[in-house]
Amino acid sequence: MATTIKDIASRLGVAVSTVSKGLNGAPDISEDLRQLVLDTAVEMGYKTKKMRKEEHKKLVIFVENMEFADEEDFGHDLILGFQQMAYRDNWTVNVVRVNSNFQSREKYSTYMLKHGYSGAFAMGFALQDLWMKQISKTDIPTALLDNYVPLNRNVGYVGTDSDEGINLAVKQLVKLGHKRIAFLNGSPNSWVSDRRQEAYENAIKENGLELNPALTAYGYYVADSARYHVPGMLKAGATAILCGNDLIASGVYEVCEKEGLKIPEDISVIGFDDIPLATEISPTLSTIRQDRLELGKCAYFTLNSLIHKVSISKTMLRPEFIERESIAKASKHSALKESK
Amino acid sequence: MATTIKDIASRLGVAVSTVSKGLNGAPDISEDLRQLVLDTAVEMGYKTKKMRKEEHKKLVIFVENMEFADEEDFGHDLILGFQQMAYRDNWTVNVVRVNSNFQSREKYSTYMLKHGYSGAFAMGFALQDLWMKQISKTDIPTALLDNYVPLNRNVGYVGTDSDEGINLAVKQLVKLGHKRIAFLNGSPNSWVSDRRQEAYENAIKENGLELNPALTAYGYYVADSARYHVPGMLKAGATAILCGNDLIASGVYEVCEKEGLKIPEDISVIGFDDIPLATEISPTLSTIRQDRLELGKCAYFTLNSLIHKVSISKTMLRPEFIERESIAKASKHSALKESK
Numbered sequence: 001m002a003t004t005i006k007d008i009a010s011r012l013g014v015a016v017s018t019v020s021k022g023l024n025g026a027p028d029i030s031e032d033l034r035q036l037v038l039d040t041a042v043e044m045g046y047k048t049k050k051m052r053k054e055e056h057k058k059l060v061i062f063v064e065n066m067e068f069a070d071e072e073d074f075g076h077d078l079i080l081g082f083q084q085m086a087y088r089d090n091w092t093v094n095v096v097r098v099n100s101n102f103q104s105r106e107k108y109s110t111y112m113l114k115h116g117y118s119g120a121f122a123m124g125f126a127l128q129d130l131w132m133k134q135i136s137k138t139d140i141p142t143a144l145l146d147n148y149v150p151l152n153r154n155v156g157y158v159g160t161d162s163d164e165g166i167n168l169a170v171k172q173l174v175k176l177g178h179k180r181i182a183f184l185n186g187s188p189n190s191w192v193s194d195r196r197q198e199a200y201e202n203a204i205k206e207n208g209l210e211l212n213p214a215l216t217a218y219g220y221y222v223a224d225s226a227r228y229h230v231p232g233m234l235k236a237g238a239t240a241i242l243c244g245n246d247l248i249a250s251g252v253y254e255v256c257e258k259e260g261l262k263i264p265e266d267i268s269v270i271g272f273d274d275i276p277l278a279t280e281i282s283p284t285l286s287t288i289r290q291d292r293l294e295l296g297k298c299a300y301f302t303l304n305s306l307i308h309k310v311s312i313s314k315t316m317l318r319p320e321f322i323e324r325e326s327i328a329k330a331s332k333h334s335a336l337k338e339s340k
Numbered sequence: 341m342a343t344t345i346k347d348i349a350s351r352l353g354v355a356v357s358t359v360s361k362g363l364n365g366a367p368d369i370s371e372d373l374r375q376l377v378l379d380t381a382v383e384m385g386y387k388t389k390k391m392r393k394e395e396h397k398k399l400v401i402f403v404e405n406m407e408f409a410d411e412e413d414f415g416h417d418l419i420l421g422f423q424q425m426a427y428r429d430n431w432t433v434n435v436v437r438v439n440s441n442f443q444s445r446e447k448y449s450t451y452m453l454k455h456g457y458s459g460a461f462a463m464g465f466a467l468q469d470l471w472m473k474q475i476s477k478t479d480i481p482t483a484l485l486d487n488y489v490p491l492n493r494n495v496g497y498v499g500t501d502s503d504e505g506i507n508l509a510v511k512q513l514v515k516l517g518h519k520r521i522a523f524l525n526g527s528p529n530s531w532v533s534d535r536r537q538e539a540y541e542n543a544i545k546e547n548g549l550e551l552n553p554a555l556t557a558y559g560y561y562v563a564d565s566a567r568y569h570v571p572g573m574l575k576a577g578a579t580a581i582l583c584g585n586d587l588i589a590s591g592v593y594e595v596c597e598k599e600g601l602k603i604p605e606d607i608s609v610i611g612f613d614d615i616p617l618a619t620e621i622s623p624t625l626s627t628i629r630q631d632r633l634e635l636g637k638c639a640y641f642t643l644n645s646l647i648h649k650v651s652i653s654k655t656m657l658r659p660e661f662i663e664r665e666s667i668a669k670a671s672k673h674s675a676l677k678e679s680k
Contacts, residue, residue, distance in 0.1 A: 150504060153658050161653045164490060294650045301641060310634045313501045316654040318493050 003046040012040055035106070042109045059086055059303065060117045061095045062131075065187075065221075066124035068095070072276050074245070074292065075123060078145065081296025082121055089304065100130065108134040119307050121145070121158075121299045127189045141306035143299045146192035153311040156302040158295060159192060163199040165288035165319030169242055169270050170203035172321060177330040178240040178268065182215040182233040184226065184252065186244030193218070193244065200242065212236060219248040226251030234259065239267060239330045246271035246278045249285055249326075264328035274322055283325035290319060343386040352380055375446070382449045399426055399643065400457045401435045402471075405527075405561075406464035408435070412616050414585070414632065415463060418485065421636025422461055429644065431458075440470065448474040459647050461485070461498075461639045467529045481646035483639045486532035493651040496642040498635060499532060503539040505628035505659030509582055509610050510543035512661060517670040518580040518608065522555040522573040524566065524592065526584030533558070533584065540582065552576060559588040566591030574599065579607060579670045586611035586618045589625055589666075604668035614662055623665030630659060 005023070009016045014033075021029045022037025023046075041047075061079055068075025079095055086093050094117075108131045112120065119141035125132050127147070135142050136149045148157040173181050183200045186193045197216070204211050214236035219225035221244060230252055233241060243249040249271035253263060261267050263283055271278055271287035278285040298315045305312045345363070349356045354373075361369045362377025363386075369377075381387075401419055408415025419435055426433050434457075448471045452460065459481035465472050467487070475482050476489045488497040513521050523540045526533045537556070544551050554576035559565035561584060570592055573581060583589040589611035593603060601607050603623055611618055614629035638655045645652045 151508070153660070164653070168491075291650070294645075297650070298645075298652065305634075305638075310631070310637070311658040311660075312638070312655065313504065313658040314654055314656040315652065316656075318651040318653040320493070320651075 003041075003044040005046070008037065008040055008044060008046055011044065012036065035110070038110045038114055039107060042107070042113045047113070057090075058092045058094065058115070058117050060112070060115070060120045061093060062098050062120055062122045062125075063095060064098050064122075064124040064129070065126065074273060074275055077292035078123060078296040078299070081293040081298075082300045083296075084293075085297045085300035085304075098131070103130040109138055109140055112140050119143070119303045121303055122147070126187065127191060141303055143303040143306065145295070145299065146190070148191055148314070154306055156306055156312040157314045158299045158302050158316075159314075160290040160295065160317045160319045162192060162196045162319070163202075165272070165290075165321065166196060166199040166242070167203050167206075168319070168321035169286075169288055170200070170207060172323065173240045173242075173268060173270070173327065173330075174207045174209070176240075176268070176327060179209055179330065180212070180215060180237045180239050181209065182236070182238040182241045184217055184219040184229055184233070184241060184243045184248050186219065186221045186248075188218045196244065219244050219251070221245050221247060223247045223251030223254070226255045230255040231259070234261075234267075240270070240327070241267065242270045243272060245273050246275050246285060246287055249287070250277060250281055253281060264326050266331060268327035268330070270327060278322075278324070286324045286326045287322050288319050289322050291317060343381075343384040345386070348377065348380055348384060348386060351384065352376065375450070378450050378454055379447060382447070382453045387453065397430075398432045398434065398455070398457050400452070400455070400460045401433060402438050402460055402462045402465075403435060404438050404462075404464040404469070405466065414613060414615055417632035418463060418636040418639070421633040422640045423636075424633075425637045425640035425644075438471070443470040449478060449480055452480050459483070459643045461643055462487070466527065467531060481643055483643040483646065485635070485639065486530070488531055488654070494646055496646055496652040497654045498639045498642050498656075499654075500630040500635065500657045500659045502532060502536045502659070503542070505612070505630075505661065506536060506539040506582070507543050507546075508659070508661035509626075509628055510540070510547060512663065513580045513582075513608060513610070513667065513670075514547045514549070516580075516608070516667060519549055519670065520552070520555060520577045520579050521549065522576070522578040522581045524557055524559040524569055524573070524581060524583045524588050526559065526561045526588075528558045536584065559584050559591070561585050561587060563587045563591030563594070566595045570595040571599070574601075574607075580610070580667070581607065582610045583612060585613050586615050586625060586627055589627070590617060590621055593621060604666050606671060608667035608670070610667060618662075618664070626664045626666045627662050628659050629662045631657060 005016050005019045009019045018029060019037050022034045023041060061082060063075055066075045067073035068079055083093050121143045123145040125147055135155060136152060139154050142155045143158055146159045149155045170181060185197055201211055215233055215238055217229040226248060241252050243252060249269050252269050256263055256267055263269055271285045274287045274289035278287050295317055298317060302312045302315045345356050345359045349359045359377050362374045363381060401422060403415055406415045407413035408419055423433050461483045463485040465487055475495060476492060479494050482495045483498055486499045489495045510521060525537055541551055555573055555578055557569040565588060581592050583592060589609050592609050596603055596607055603609055611625045611627035614627045618625040618627050635657055642652045642655045
């Protein structure tokens with residue numbers, strides 16, 4: 001039998017009118033009590049008429065640690081692709097920016113229920129996020145970009161096959177004679193960064209090269225990180241630097257310029273993503289392309305399947321290695337030695 | 341510039357009329373010559389008007405090593421799910437049974453071109469199949485059930501996450517006190533069997549159990565295989581047997597009956613797939629369920645994406661562990677010892 005307002009009231013030991021106020025967001029009860037009412041309603045599977053009416057109409061895209069407002073931004077086309085598909089099926093799609101404060105204010109399921117969302121596409125979440133822990137056990141259909149949750153039939157992963165992308169890039173560098181290939185990865189504590197780290201290490205080993213800890217670091221997807229890590233990589237003899245995204249690569253460009261190193265003559269640089277920046281900088285950046293528009297579309301397909309009880313675990317797109325001006329044959333000596 | 345009949349004729353050193361006869365299947369040229377004309381046409385990227393007209397209308401499902409005619413059969417719902425989705429988009433779908441002879445008679449791409457198919461869904465292929473080698477380099481959109489091809493943007497994988505399924509099953513057995521869990525896998529030389537073997541070994545290790553080669557064997561998806569392998573597994577102390585599919589599990593039932601062992605009191609048995617047979621045998625079979633209707637639908641989604649140049653690498657469904665009568669607490673001694 002469906003849960004009623006009475007059930008919630010008796011569980012909480014409050015009046016039915018109080019529950020009703022809490023559910024309908026009336027201003028004359030405290031925020032704490034309203035929250036408790038909502039949390040309990042979710043726990044007991046209660047849905048208001050408004051929620052029921054709206055629940056097949058609204059989806060939400062949560063964005064964290066990621067820009068999307070400009071066409072240049074990584075998240076832009078992801079959202080566009082998702083919306084293009086969702087609108088065909090007459091969904092309304094809201095985009096909501098979240099951070100850790102936001103996540104600590106309200107439980108994931110409570111937020112979803114309160115706003116009558118049938119499902120969410122979450123982009124840019126970190127493994128230690130409060131909501132990620134809640135999502136790992138949620139019964140609300142949720143598609144995750146670059147994050148994988150085991151054993152939950154309501155949650156699906158969408159992403160690009162990093163393994164294949166990094167493999168293609170490393171192979172191309174090896175073909176050009178590079179032996180000391182550094183990797184300036186994205187953020188630690190991220191599922192996708194872990195996969196890429198593994199992929200990098202496998203590719204290095206498969207190509208008969210030596211793994212050197214001095215050649216890897218985390219760049220947090222920030223251009224500035226290059227300043228801290230690139231000098232050490234050059235000292236360790238790197239002749240090529242593979243980056244966790246194109247922004248990091250642009251930071252590597254700046255550091256190399258300061259060190260008096262020419263790209264690609266002295267050092268080869270490869271990005272990840274292929275955002276517009278990659279063709280705007282000089283020399284143009286070779287990169288591992290993710291088709292973000294298609295990723296967004298696949299995210300919708302995955303979410304829509306989950307909503308219809310088709311439990312997709314993973315949808316993965318193939319990356320493409322885009323060769324531009326930033327790579328060349330390895331110089332005989334390491335980049336730094338040659339430049340000194 | 342597009343290839344013309346003349347180009348093909350001059351490449352082959354034959355008359356234009358001969359090429360035309362070959363392409364149109366006229367009866368007055370030899371089969372060998374017709375084949376050569378077709379192969380050359382494919383190689384040179386030539387398409388007849390008929391091919392061009394039909395190519396956006398027809399898809400094909402190739403089936404090898406798999407039954408599908410009856411509702412009971414593993415392949416039945418896979419085909420149904422695929423067709424349900426494809427018909428909505430006005431595709432014609434043909435189902436073609438293939439074997440190694442069939443594959444050696446004609447190249448994959450030639451067959452596809454000749455029949456004007458825009459794409460294929462291939463079920464049940466083995467890694468060493470001639471066509472699998474051709475598919476690994478094909479430029480024709482192809483979705484593969486349970487087979488993965490690296491680096492080819494025209495080929496996508498569809499399957500169930502075996503890892504998660506086997507994990508769920510082994511965990512449940514461990515909870516019931518089982519320590520010697522055998523695995524009677526499907527066919528060797530199959531991508532999915534390799535994944536499952538890995539998954540089994542990981543699950544055994546993760547649960548702190550000992551890997552024992554005497555507890556694993558390949559059952560080729562055939563019930564009869566149990567006769568050869570189960571006695572040895574029992575001798576090695578197995579108290580539970582995990583099977584590559586439900587058919588193999590039914591074979592295990594027979595062997596256990598002959599050995600005087602009761603399921604589940606003396607030995608626990610788990611299948612894979614959840615075909616109708618699983619509830620028809622006694623005791624009813626616990627199994628790792630693959631939703632074949634949904635797999636078929638995902639195969640269509642993957643193929644349709646590939647046709648539209650969206651390069652999906654993998655679409656994976658979650659399995660479900662269905663607990664029925666065939667498993668119980670491990671007996672104190674190994675099954676065989678108790679029965680003797």
